[in-house]
Amino acid sequence: MNAPDAIFTRDTLIADHVERLDAAVIAWRRDIHANPELGNREFRTGKLVADHLRKIGIDEIHEQVAYTGVVGVLKGGKPGPCVALRADMDALPVIEETDVAFKSLAKSEWNGVPCGVMHACGHDTHVAILMGVAEILAGMRDQIAGSVKFIFQPAEEMPPIGEQGGAKLMIEEGCLENPKVDAIFGLHITSKLHTGEIGYRPGPFMASADQFRIFIRGNQTHGAQPWSGVDPIVVGAQVVLGLQTIVARKMNLTQEPSVVTVGSFQAGNRSNIIPDEAKMEGTVRAFNESHRDDIHAFIEKITTMIAESGGAKAHVHIERGYPVTINDEALTAWAVPVMKRAIGDRHVNLSVKTCGAEDFSFFQQKVPGLFFNIGCTPSDKDCKYAPSNHSPRFYVDESGLKVGVKALTTLALDWLDSNS
Ligand SMILES: [Zn+2]
Numbered sequence: 001m002n003a004p005d006a007i008f009t010r011d012t013l014i015a016d017h018v019e020r021l022d023a024a025v026i027a028w029r030r031d032i033h034a035n036p037e038l039g040n041r042e043f044r045t046g047k048l049v050a051d052h053l054r055k056i057g058i059d060e061i062h063e064q065v066a067y068t069g070v071v072g073v074l075k076g077g078k079p080g081p082c083v084a085l086r087a088d089m090d091a092l093p094v095i096e097e098t099d100v101a102f103k104s105l106a107k108s109e110w111n112g113v114p115c116g117v118m119h120a121c122g123h124d125t126h127v128a129i130l131m132g133v134a135e136i137l138a139g140m141r142d143q144i145a146g147s148v149k150f151i152f153q154p155a156e157e158m159p160p161i162g163e164q165g166g167a168k169l170m171i172e173e174g175c176l177e178n179p180k181v182d183a184i185f186g187l188h189i190t191s192k193l194h195t196g197e198i199g200y201r202p203g204p205f206m207a208s209a210d211q212f213r214i215f216i217r218g219n220q221t222h223g224a225q226p227w228s229g230v231d232p233i234v235v236g237a238q239v240v241l242g243l244q245t246i247v248a249r250k251m252n253l254t255q256e257p258s259v260v261t262v263g264s265f266q267a268g269n270r271s272n273i274i275p276d277e278a279k280m281e282g283t284v285r286a287f288n289e290s291h292r293d294d295i296h297a298f299i300e301k302i303t304t305m306i307a308e309s310g311g312a313k314a315h316v317h318i319e320r321g322y323p324v325t326i327n328d329e330a331l332t333a334w335a336v337p338v339m340k341r342a343i344g345d346r347h348v349n350l351s352v353k354t355c356g357a358e359d360f361s362f363f364q365q366k367v368p369g370l371f372f373n374i375g376c377t378p379s380d381k382d383c384k385y386a387p388s389n390h391s392p393r394f395y396v397d398e399s400g401l402k403v404g405v406k407a408l409t410t411l412a413l414d415w416l417d418s419n420s
């Protein structure tokens, strides 16, 4: 059999396996959907995953990685490198408002506040898809040139306050070593695409997300005699406007877009008292790591100097969140024809950038990675009006799950072939 014939035969085999497993993948997804767990609390989900990996004969299974994560290693029948596939497992503190039969009724607590729990970001589908991929690949072991690492990750939506977690902690605990991972693929389901569609983008795909807090220290006085003190509200208002000049006047918009938003401003409690202090919080989004650093420096400088000019003191605290999700250009160029072969040419399309952030970016800082979207909005609905990820009405058309199973399975096998 020549090489194209072999690929064709294998594609047919994968397609058969995907069809055969489809009902199981949907059943797993419904079970996980009905039993969602918040970040760093994915005990049941982690056990479900580990039990499944044991059942299908995955060679190595590491549990409780970064608290509740699971890492499985499947050793192929032929020598070669190691490719990783990642699924995140956590749900969100959201009360579900869909009317599906397996709707979540779960309740929990998030940072000490009682809440509902829902897989409103669709991570239930990511887990079920990767469980399906693992089962198919375990059955094709002889054809695998190298090894496949399955990374089931907790707390993508951030761990609770005061805890570590997510991709960063999994990496610190060695999930990319032994065997050393050479490339990584991950996907996210989205209501912004129709069922059956894949969206990808080379280079910067999703933004970095950092939070800042600013304290302006003035000098309390009576509202009727402002000259006797320093008004932190007026200084703070100037700071809000000053921060808006960063994107408008300082950043080179021909390179990458960015966002600086002040989302909270608190000061004072009465009409005629000028308070001592004003506090604000905001978020920074960028698509380039050096822009990200530049914006941080501008926030610090603008805030401090405006405060000084008003006779106040400012304290700026910037908390770095997730890095820019940057898809490796060469890996993406290689993967697009593979995904087109698996899913069909017209179903694999270039996506726009999104200002949301993903901690898959931490993996991509260590190894070449590709993160892509799969659609879940029924084809007769307009994606524009479909409730977005994180909405209590987020809805998944499950007929799209097989696209994820097929894409990840084909990418893993092909990548190992091409690099062994
Ligand atoms: Zn999310």
Ligand SMILES: [Zn+2]
Pocket (backbone or CB within 6 Å): 121, 122, 123, 156, 188
């Ligand atoms: Zn998500």
